[in-house]
Amino acid sequence: MEVLRPQLVIINGRQYRRNVIKEDQYEEEEEFSYMATAESEDLAEDESCDSHCIEQTEKGFRCAIDVPSVLYKYIIGKKGETRRRLEHDTKTNISIPKQGVEGQIVITGAQKSSVSSAITRVELLIDSFRKKQPFTHFLSFPLNDPKIQDGFLKFKDEVLETCSQDHGVEASIFQNPSKLHLTVGTLALLNEMEVRKACEELQQCQNFIREITGGKPLELQVKGVEYMNDDPGMVDVLYAKVNVKDGSDKLQVLADRLVEHFVSLGLMTFGSYHFGELELNTVLLSQRYSSDCTGYYSTAGQVCFS
Numbered sequence: 001m002e003v004l005r006p007q008l009v010i011i012n013g014r015q016y017r018r019n020v021i022k023e024d025q026y027e028e029e030e031e032f033s034y035m036a037t038a039e040s041e042d043l044a045e046d047e048s049c050d051s052h053c054i055e056q057t058e059k060g061f062r063c064a065i066d067v068p069s070v071l072y073k074y075i076i077g078k079k080g081e082t083r084r085r086l087e088h089d090t091k092t093n094i095s096i097p098k099q100g101v102e103g104q105i106v107i108t109g110a111q112k113s114s115v116s117s118a119i120t121r122v123e124l125l126i127d128s129f130r131k132k133q134p135f136t137h138f139l140s141f142p143l144n145d146p147k148i149q150d151g152f153l154k155f156k157d158e159v160l161e162t163c164s165q166d167h168g169v170e171a172s173i174f175q176n177p178s179k180l181h182l183t184v185g186t187l188a189l190l191n192e193m194e195v196r197k198a199c200e201e202l203q204q205c206q207n208f209i210r211e212i213t214g215g216k217p218l219e220l221q222v223k224g225v226e227y228m229n230d231d232p233g234m235v236d237v238l239y240a241k242v243n244v245k246d247g248s249d250k251l252q253v254l255a256d257r258l259v260e261h262f263v264s265l266g267l268m269t270f271g272s273y274h275f276g277e278l279e280l281n282t283v284l285l286s287q288r289y290s291s292d293c294t295g296y297y298s299t300a301g302q303v304c305f306s
Contacts (some may be wrong), residue, residue, distance in 0.1 A: 001084055054115050057108075061115045064104040067126060068190030072096050074129040075105065080081060091120040116281070131269050135186035137198070139258060139268070141251075142280055143180040143242070148222055152177050152284065167235055173286060180282050182242055185259045185268045205261060212254050219245040222282065239281040 010277050063093050069076070076096060083094055092109035102283045105122065109115040163169045189195045221243050227235040244251050262268035 004265065042256065046057055052119055054112055056112075060108060060110040061112045062108045063115050063119055064106050064108065065119065065122060066193065067105045067122075068194065069097065069102050070133070070190050071126055071129055072099055074104075075125055086118060086121050090114050090121065092118040094118065094122070097201055102193070110114075127266065128188070130170070130188060130266070132191065133188040135188050137189050137195070138188045139184040139187065139202070139262065140181040141184065141255075143182065143220070143222065144178060148180060149177040151222070152180060155284070175283055175286070182255075182282055184255050185262060187262065187268050194267065197265075198262070201265060205258060209254060212250055212257065218250055218254075220251065221245050225284070226281070237283060237286045239283045241281050 051063060052063050054061050056062075074082070075086075075094070077085070083096065083306060086092075087094055090109070091111070091198075092107050095106040097103035097105075107115050107118045107122070109118065117190045152175070156171070159169065159174075160171060189198055222240045223243070224241045226241065228237040228238055228239065229235045242251070259268065
């Protein structure tokens with residue numbers, strides 16, 4: 001990380017600078033400093049957390065946050081150091097369920113601003129370590145039209161007939177025709193509640209999907225073969241480009257809007273994606289489909305144009 005160009009994190013409309021303090025093989029402890037702006041200075045004395053309800057109690061203030069149990073250890077820290085530091089810095093008490101038990105992290109304190117500050121610190125830790133979790137689901141557009149499947153099977157037969165003597169070319173490396181799809185983005189959904197939330201949010205996207213498509217199916221064209229490697233001799237993934245037949249950018253706009261929506265919810269991260277640069281392609285064959293590889297990604301939901 002460059003000192004003059006630190007990584008920025010945006011949570012609930014606020015911008016933070018991420019400073020890595022130390023790393024070790026057990027965990028990575030991180031500290032964050034708030035990037036003050038004109039608006040943030042007005043909130044300095046009494047921060048407000050719009051996304052969380054801070055309740056007033058007889059002893060002060062209280063807030064409960066839904067956090068997947070797999071992330072508890074990052075808030076607790078090695079031998080409880082991270083939680084103790086958070087409680088000391090914010091003058092709050094942070095109660096965390098037992099490991100493996102899904103529940104809420106409860107933050108209590110004498111001052112509302114202290115609880116708000118602790119919420120922010122916890123959210124920053126959650127956001128940071130969520131990005132390190134392996135993805136569990138992906139959002140995709142299925143390409144299961146019979147015409148596309150038939151064309152793919154013809155392509156597969158021609159390749160096997162022509163290149164059957166070449167090393168590594170076998171039927172098992174080809175995609176299952178029923179699973180041809182465009183991957184829009186990957187998600188790390190860490191408990192059943194987050195899976196349900198992703199499905200509900202996907203349903204909420206129908207309004208802007210109809211707006212972009214005009215309520216009509218998008219006719220797509222799968223054309224051209226490209227590979228993912230600078231060296232043709234080391235290619236392990238082959239894919240086809242997908243475009244809208246009328247030449248419009250509706251598919252690209254739709255994919256970008258979906259990514260933007262799920263990123264804003266904290267359910268998806270950009271990774272190497274950027275708005276307007278999300279590559280729309282479908283994998284035709286890959287070495288990971290080989291009989292030597294097992295497993296396939298599950299889906300939180302899919303969007304169909306028909």
